[in-house]
Amino acid sequence: MSKYIFVTGGVVSSVGKGITVASIGTILKSRQITVSVQKLDPYLNVDPGTMSPYQHGEVFVTQDGAETDLDLGNYERFIDVNLTAESNATSGQVYSAVIAKERRGDFLGGTIQVVPHVTTEIKERFKQLAQKSQAEVIIIEVGGTVGDIEGQPFLEAIRQMRNDVGRGNVLYVHVTLLPYLTSTQELKTKPTQHSVNELRRIGIQPDIIICRSDQPISEGIRDKISLFCDVEREAVISLPTVSTIYEVPLILEESGLGQLVVDKLGLTARLADLSQWQELVTRLKTPREPVNIALVGKYVELKDAYFSVREALQHAALYHTRDVNLIWVHSEDLEGDGSEAPLHTAQGIIVPGGFGIRGIEGMIKAANYARNNEIPYLGLCLGMHVMVIEFARYVLGLTEANSTEFDVSTPYPVIDLLPEQKETENMGGTMRLGNYPCQLVQGSLAAKAYGQSLVYERHRHRFEFNNQFRTQLQEAGMVYSGLSPDGKLVELCELANHPWMASCQFHPEFGSRPSHPHPLFRDFIDVAKNILREGAQPPLPLSS
Ligand code: GLN
Numbered sequence: 001m002s003k004y005i006f007v008t009g010g011v012v013s014s015v016g017k018g019i020t021v022a023s024i025g026t027i028l029k030s031r032q033i034t035v036s037v038q039k040l041d042p043y044l045n046v047d048p049g050t051m052s053p054y055q056h057g058e059v060f061v062t063q064d065g066a067e068t069d070l071d072l073g074n075y076e077r078f079i080d081v082n083l084t085a086e087s088n089a090t091s092g093q094v095y096s097a098v099i100a101k102e103r104r105g106d107f108l109g110g111t112i113q114v115v116p117h118v119t120t121e122i123k124e125r126f127k128q129l130a131q132k133s134q135a136e137v138i139i140i141e142v143g144g145t146v147g148d149i150e151g152q153p154f155l156e157a158i159r160q161m162r163n164d165v166g167r168g169n170v171l172y173v174h175v176t177l178l179p180y181l182t183s184t185q186e187l188k189t190k191p192t193q194h195s196v197n198e199l200r201r202i203g204i205q206p207d208i209i210i211c212r213s214d215q216p217i218s219e220g221i222r223d224k225i226s227l228f229c230d231v232e233r234e235a236v237i238s239l240p241t242v243s244t245i246y247e248v249p250l251i252l253e254e255s256g257l258g259q260l261v262v263d264k265l266g267l268t269a270r271l272a273d274l275s276q277w278q279e280l281v282t283r284l285k286t287p288r289e290p291v292n293i294a295l296v297g298k299y300v301e302l303k304d305a306y307f308s309v310r311e312a313l314q315h316a317a318l319y320h321t322r323d324v325n326l327i328w329v330h331s332e333d334l335e336g337d338g339s340e341a342p343l344h345t346a347q348g349i350i351v352p353g354g355f356g357i358r359g360i361e362g363m364i365k366a367a368n369y370a371r372n373n374e375i376p377y378l379g380l381c382l383g384m385h386v387m388v389i390e391f392a393r394y395v396l397g398l399t400e401a402n403s404t405e406f407d408v409s410t411p412y413p414v415i416d417l418l419p420e421q422k423e424t425e426n427m428g429g430t431m432r433l434g435n436y437p438c439q440l441v442q443g444s445l446a447a448k449a450y451g452q453s454l455v456y457e458r459h460r461h462r463f464e465f466n467n468q469f470r471t472q473l474q475e476a477g478m479v480y481s482g483l484s485p486d487g488k489l490v491e492l493c494e495l496a497n498h499p500w501m502a503s504c505q506f507h508p509e510f511g512s513r514p515s516h517p518h519p520l521f522r523d524f525i526d527v528a529k530n531i532l533r534e535g536a537q538p539p540l541p542l543s544s
Helices: 017-029 071-079 091-104 114-133 152-165 190-201 219-229 245-254 257-265 275-285 303-319 360-372 382-394 445-450 467-475 519-528
Strands: 003-009 035-041 088-090 137-142 170-177 208-213 236-240 289-297 322-330 348-351 377-380 413-417 432-440 454-461 463-465 478-483 490-495 501-504
Touching: 003 017, 003 152, 003 257, 017 035, 017 071, 017 137, 017 170, 017 245, 017 257, 035 071, 035 114, 071 245, 071 303, 088 091, 091 114, 091 152, 114 137, 114 152, 137 152, 152 170, 170 190, 170 257, 190 208, 190 219, 208 219, 208 257, 219 236, 236 245, 245 257, 245 275, 275 303, 289 303, 289 360, 289 519, 303 322, 303 519, 322 360, 348 360, 348 382, 348 519, 360 377, 360 382, 377 382, 377 519, 382 413, 382 463, 382 467, 382 490, 382 501, 432 445, 432 490, 445 478, 445 490, 445 501, 445 519, 463 467, 463 490, 467 478, 501 519
Parallel strands: 003 137, 003 170, 035 088, 035 137, 170 208, 208 236, 289 322, 289 348, 348 377, 377 501
Antiparallel strands: 413 463, 432 454, 432 478, 478 490, 490 501
């Protein structure tokens, strides 16, 4: 039977609860303990797929096609697992399921209530994941902070679990923030005390408190939290802010968290082996020469909107012992008379995914700049649409070429809806989602990058390359380097007369891991790192 670790957050959000959960997974996995992870999101949307990136940050897509919280990306990257739809549960899903059962008559005669019906449905989801994954430990992160109205049914459900599965099989971890007061130069514990009080009020006594702060906590602070919150001294864990998120598992391990969890849950475990992780962090912390990459998107004010893209670039750069210097370019700023200057120092340009017309012309301008100046370009989903439109307009002279997403009456719809998407009425969960096969074409940049002939990649889009234009674009120099196995869908395209301009219809960023960068990102950075840009000095010969 699986054991459960429930992780709640206190004081404020955005203190790195997701990274903490991912790191707990890493340190358990390093002891050969099998783990699976679940994120509970208290909002009423069924999934984040219909939310703006400004509201939610990136939407992470699992292999089985679920649109999920970006924390799942961190879980996958840290624990090196491929998660499934069961790893993200929202209030929207829970309430829809309960109401569907009520309509079916499953509860005939009864009054449907938050306790027990909603809480039972929530607990069902914990158990389903345990059943499906067969993991020894299931780590469950409750989204939001303790005290949020929406989070209450989830907290009540996790409280009930201790009785349901036995006290020795459940652990409550509370991640909290200790604010620092510059005037008195001290970390304050009062907000943590309040947040633990709030947890206790609903019947949850945390077993472990992880204290996020800008500096390590002192012994005095540890004693105080231990005393006021009734948690053993060694279960008050200090997690200071670090320069790379990948260091968090090492800090938690060093502070004894791994052993503590093993002891408290009575797990049988091997000795922790975090040597590879240690090596990764050492490499990440070693100064490396930067590669300038311009990320041209429309949500650039909110960096979390491109979380996986950023990570994938970082992984690829590390592979080449380089660092990524991201130049965030707001695509709207390139439009009209907008200057291309932000692109001048870029050694590579990446246009990531996105939806809607805003900023599209700026992205097309960036693709045009990359093509004309032979700057490496990687287009991800929307970035591929943009590359195709640019090529049709400026190489073939089809000046009004567009995607029907942005201009329904364009005479040259080089990107269009698939016939089955034309019938779709609902917006939620109806895109082409999750893993689809892609057959690579020998001799292409993509085939060289992957070193395989068939790959599976994660999708999230409605619009596709329009086959009516295939021959015309091909004759002008576009190469279709990846196709669906039936040959009907263009999955990857690249340019014949360019050092490295390639785009994919899927999202390779979701599959990148710190120790295995995604092949497309890896080769993109490989070419970009050798591009000499404005203001840069050629390397001096070391000896004559
Ligand atoms: N908006 C485009 C589509 O729906 C691209 C989506 C994306 O970039 N994920 O097809």
